[in-house]
Amino acid sequence: MSYFKPKFRHPELPKNQLGYTIDYYEGSLSTLCAGCGHDSISASILQAAFEMNIEPHKLAKLSGIGCSSKTPAYFLNNSHGFNSVHGRMPSVATGANLANKELIYFGVSGDGDTASIGMGQFIHAVRRNLNMVYIVMNNGCYGLTKGQDSATADQGSINKKGKENPFESIDLASLALEMGAGFVAQSFSGDKSQLVPLIKAAMKHKGFSFINVISPCVTFNNNVGSTKSYDYVREHVEATSTIDFIPEMQEINANYDEGSLQKVKLHDGSQLNLHKLAKDWNPTDKRSAINAMQNAKESGDILTGLIFLDDNQVELHEILNTSDKPLNKMTEAELCPGNDVLQKINAGFR
Structure with a gap:
């Protein structure tokens, strides 16, 4: 089996403002299971980079x-990349960021990598307000070691072996909010x-910037009783809003009913x-965001969108x-x- 994508692409592929086609933002052929939500997230990342002319x-x-x-092997082949130690990505990201602030830093992690072995690393990256995008591909299980429940598996959720998880789950979006993250969002790999x-x-x-993405394994x-399955997520998604992103200096032409739209400006315009x-x-x-998360949890819903x-x-x-x-x-x-x-300098410490 070959892990290389064919180089041929349609000659009329659209180009972004930099003159690149979408395939320039692709990576190697994915070796994840067919239908894995992680591949959908990778596709969203490269689509965002393409549309942002990065x-x-x-x-x-x-x-x-x-x-x-x-997954970083599967998107943005022409970017810098570093696959670090289990749970230690935030430390590596911090060091790289402090050495070169001119790059956009993209951290990709999982529910085990962040909510278990990397929990201490994660919360300190949040509290220090490290300038980066941190995406958790959250499937509630350890997919590389036969599917044991992870720390984000919901209490009462049934795993593939039919066993019920007796423990309370760690809500990463709420944790990021409590620790002071200035951008907290939640989404579904299928959206x-x-x-x-x-x-x-x-x-x-x-x-x-923290984005927790429910990504069914x-x-x-993906069995009946799992709260991270495709069917469960689709039936329980409760969106905060539908979202448009308007780049700086782009003319906005839109008409909305009064009171239905909230415009939020980012620091660069x-x-x-x-x-x-x-x-x-x-x-x-x-406070409103925390209440919205709690209300969704109590009703069994999964709140998505910008929190x-x-x-x-x-x-x-x-x-x-x-x-x-x-x-x-x-x-x-x-x-x-x-x-x-x-x-x-040394004298100043004496």
Whole structure:
């Protein structure tokens, strides 16, 4: 079996403003199970990058270990990439980000990689407001080790072996909200029309952007009784809104009924148009977002869409007052200012 995609593409494929066709944003042929929701998320990521006219070499994709963490091989072949240790992707992302702030950082993780072994890493990346997009491909099980329940499996959910999960689940979107993330969203791998605009907005947000995507495991967690199955998710999805992402400087021509639209501007002038569906929900009010998540949980629904947005936060580089120039662009004299300067620095700690 070949793991390489055929190079032939239709000669009339549309191009973005950079002159690239969509295949320039693709990766290797996926080796995940046929029908895996993770492949749909990968397709949404490359579609968002294509539509946003992003130069692939200006994006760095990082991951840990797991089915989800294999996916960076399947999108944005021409980008920087690093597959790190299980649960340690946030540390690697932090180091890379501090060394070069000019790249767009894209972290891809799973429910085991984030909610179990990587939990400590995850919450500290949130609290430090690391400027990155963090996507969790959440299927509620360990797909690489025969489908055991993960920490995000809902209490009472039935796994493929017929056993009921006795433990309370970790709600990653609510956790990110509580820890201070300025962009919190939730989606379903089968809803590309919602997920693509969310990814676009996340890339434009200054600070930590978190998207929890329910992504059913077709092999180990798509059975009757599983709350992460395709059927269950489709029957219980409760959207906060339908979403349009408007890039900076693009003319907006639209007519909406009064009171049905909420416009949210991002720091660079881009705009999200939220056509509100959920009652008593305000995406810029943290208390309202927390209540909406709790209400959905109590009713057994899965709340999707933009949950919360705070575009006035200070990201990590501003907190630490780091250099505007990336380390790889500095000269030797800038990186090593000499013994006299180092002596003064050391004296300041005495």
